[in-house]
Structure formats: C-alpha cells, structure tokens
Amino acid sequence: MAVGKRPLSPHLQVYRPQITSVLSISHRFSGIVLAAGLLVLVYWLAALAAGDAAYAEALSVLGAWPVKLVLFLGSFAFFYHLANGIRHLWWDSGRGFEISQVYASGWAVIIAASALTLLAWGIVLFGGAS
Amino acid sequence: MSLRSPLGRALGLGAAGNGTAHWWQQRVTAVALALLGAWFAICLLSLELGDRAALAGWIARPLNAALLGLLVLTAAWHSQLGTRVIVEDYVKGALKVPLLLALQFVHAIAAAVGVVAVLQIAIGGR
Numbered sequence: 279m280a281v282g283k284r285p286l287s288p289h290l291q292v293y294r295p296q297i298t299s300v301l302s303i304s305h306r307f308s309g310i311v312l313a314a315g316l317l318v319l320v321y322w323l324a325a326l327a328a329g330d331a332a333y334a335e336a337l338s339v340l341g342a343w344p345v346k347l348v349l350f351l352g353s354f355a356f357f358y359h360l361a362n363g364i365r366h367l368w369w370d371s372g373r374g375f376e377i378s379q380v381y382a383s384g385w386a387v388i389i390a391a392s393a394l395t396l397l398a399w400g401i402v403l404f405g406g407a408s
Numbered sequence: 409m410s411l412r413s414p415l416g417r418a419l420g421l422g423a424a425g426n427g428t429a430h431w432w433q434q435r436v437t438a439v440a441l442a443l444l445g446a447w448f449a450i451c452l453l454s455l456e457l458g459d460r461a462a463l464a465g466w467i468a469r470p471l472n473a474a475l476l477g478l479l480v481l482t483a484a485w486h487s488q489l490g491t492r493v494i495v496e497d498y499v500k501g502a503l504k505v506p507l508l509l510a511l512q513f514v515h516a517i518a519a520a521v522g523v524v525a526v527l528q529i530a531i532g533g534r
Contacts, residue, residue, distance in 0.1 A: 306490075306494055309487070309490045309491070309494070310491065310494065312483075312487065313487040313490070313491050316480075316483050316484060316487050316515075316518055317514075317518055319480070319483070319522065320480065320518045320521050320522040320525070323476075323480070323521075323522050323525035323526060323529075324521055324522075324525045326460065326463060326464065326467070326525065326529060326534075327524075327525035327526075327528040327529050327532075327534045328534075329534070330460055333460045334460075337457070337458065356445070356449070360442060360445060360446070363438050363441075363442060364442060366438075367435065367438060367439065367442075370435060398449065398453060401453045402453065
C-alpha cells in the first residue's frame with residue numbers, strides 16, 4: 279500500500295463525540311477565532327487613533343447586525359478560551375485528572391463561558407454605561 | 409536504563425533543541441492574558457464606545473495605555489505560538505512553510521499597529 283494511503287490511527291470518525299474530545303478541539307478552534315479577534319481589536323485601536331471620521335466608520339462596520347452576530351460568537355470564543363485555559367493551567371499543576379473531575383470541570387467551563395457571554399451582552403444591550 | 413545521552417539529559421533541550429521554551433512561554437502569556445483579558449473586558453463594558461474623545465481620554469491614562477499595549481503584545485505572542493502549533497499539526501506539503509511565515513508576519517504587523525495606535529492616543533494626543 280502506498281505511503282499516505284495507509285489507514286491512520288486513531289480513526290476519529292468511529293468514535294462517538296465525548297465532552298473531553300469536543301472541548302479539546304474547541305479550545306484550538308476558539309484560539310483561531312481569537313487570533314482573528316486580535317485583528318479586530320487592532321483595527322478598532324487603529325481607527326480610534328486615526329480620528330473621528332475613521333472611528334465613526336469603524337463603529338458603523340462593527341455595529342452592523344451580521345458583524346454584531348460574529349462579535350457575539352467571538353465573545354463566546356473569548357470566554358470559552360479563558361475558562362478552558364484556566365482549566366488547562368489547573369491540569370498543568372498536576373490536578374484534576376480523574377475522569378469524573380475532567381467531566382465536571384468540562385461542564386463548569388461550558389456553563390461559565392455561556393453565563394459570562396450572556397452577562398456581557400446583557401450589559402451591552404440592556405444596561406451598563408450606555 | 410535511559411537511552412538518552414548524558415549530555416542530552418544535562419542540556420534538557422530535547423529533539424527539537426528548544427526544550428520547554430515554547431510550552432513555558434505559552435503558559436506565562438496565558439496567565440498574563442487571563443488577567444489582562446478580564447481587565448479589558450470589564451473596562452470595555454463600562455466604557456461608552458460611541459464617544460471617541462472619552463475613549464481616547466481613558467486610553468491616554470498611563471496605566472490604561474501600558475496595560476492595553478501589553479495586552480496587544482501578549483495576545484499577539486500567545487496567538488503566534490498557538491496558531492503555529494495548529495499549522496504544524498494539520499497543514500502538510502507546500503502550503504505549510506508559507507503559511508507559517510504569513511502567520512508570523514500578520515502577528516508582527518498586528519502587534520506593531522496596535523502598539524503604535526495606543527502610543528498615538530496616549531502620547532500623540534489623538
């Protein structure tokens with residue numbers, strides 16, 4: 279059999295998705311989203327530095343509804359990567375590796391990321407300074 | 409019995425020759441970003457984003473300008489480390505090295521533009 283056509287372990291497609299594997303790949307995926315988010319942050323700062331006209335244009339771009347939806351998903355990626363990153367740092371200390379603990383911390387990350395995202399957008403849309 | 413040479417063990421740099429440098433930098437920037445990111449998210453929620461003059465005034469305060477500059481630099485470094493590993497893991501063939509180069513350049517430009525923008529607002533009085 280030609281090299282490159284051989285079957286590869288671990289046959290990801292035959293496994294039922296589990297919270298461990300789904301959260302693991304989500305950490306990478308949310309990291310890619312946040313790399314794009316860094317570019318949005320820099321765009322916002324550059325527009326802010328460039329003057330009133332540039333900032334007004336940036337606000338109209340970032341405030342448009344499709345973009346707002348992307349920012350909402352991006353903010354979830356931020357809170358997820360933050361919460362799961364803390365989980366990773368906790369693992370780095372050598373703790374929390376029992377399977378029951380891994381499941382519990384996984385659900386805690388999902389709940390924390392969802393709650394923080396909804397809280398933040400609740401403040402943006404319904405309260406806060408504006 | 410270890411098959412590693414005594415010199416290899418003493419240097420502790422492993423097969424790639426970089427030791428734990430990448431891993432450790434990712435952890436240090438992760439802790440920094442957890443703090444800086446939480447700080448920035450809270451500030452962002454309490455600021456009036458439509459008021460450019462007020463925002464510029466907020467950024468112009470020394471602590472805010474310093475932390476915002478550090479946030480951009482740390483995020484760019486952490487992101488550069490992470491996306492590099494993703495490309496190394498999943499991209500094969502002729503695309504791999506150009507993509508790695510492009511990622512380095514994009515992150516360098518993002519970090520530079522972000523820091524210049526913060527400095528223009530903080531020192532240049534924009």
